[in-house]
Amino acid sequence: MARQEGCPAEITLELIAGRWKPMAIYWLLKGARRFNQLQRDLGGITHRTLARQLREMEADGLVVRRDYKEIPPRVEYALTPLGRSLEPVLQAMHDWALAHPEARRRERAEGASRSGA
Amino acid sequence: MARQEGCPAEITLELIAGRWKPMAIYWLLKGARRFNQLQRDLGGITHRTLARQLREMEADGLVVRRDYKEIPPRVEYALTPLGRSLEPVLQAMHDWALAHPEARRRERAEGASRSGA
């Protein structure tokens, strides 16, 4: 069952897949940001999830964390060169969506046959 | 909690995100394929999941299903022009991964603090 990365595109996909990563990268492309600042930018993400996503991107080498060791705490997140290099890819996805306004994720209620779901 | 597609890139991402969709599109770019043929191509996907993914892509307008109404059943799936138009996007992701061999999804065992999971 382990993923068989037959397609390099899947590697890229995994790095940016997630409800908030594309947006997080988008904001970080504008410059380093503090934790709460990013949370406000993303509008709606929870502390827990943001922390998780950031730690994932850190582990993936897309983001660097800088802790100023101050009280109150101040931590800044910034993209690494690798993270920044994703910009054209996101741009390609962005452009595709704009070029195909008819492309929208259709509603799928097929999973509604669940017992109590 | 409804998604707020602030970024068009997310629309594109949702259409191709999934364990099998990039590969499915890859194979379908080579031409129309029958159900079982596709299952063999993808190597490892289950009936149920393949059926689901295909119905999703159909609903998203990426794929068309052609039922020959024969016994035994013969059904062919093919990309729509919209589906085919995704090729450069997948290519961009593919190229990025090749250009950044250091980019690999790091292992994250942080969720292991669960009771028995």
Place this chain on the structure above:
DNA sequence: CTGTATCCCAGATGATACTG
């Protein structure tokens, strides 16, 4: 061969409370 139904598990995300 193509497809659906049922059951099950793991991961992602959210709500919330607690800590330094």
Place this chain on the structure above:
DNA sequence: CAGTATCATCTGGGATACAG
């Protein structure tokens, strides 16, 4: 402010059996 822990929910995906 930044971060973790715990709990709950939802969805994707797999295993398997059944159906036309």
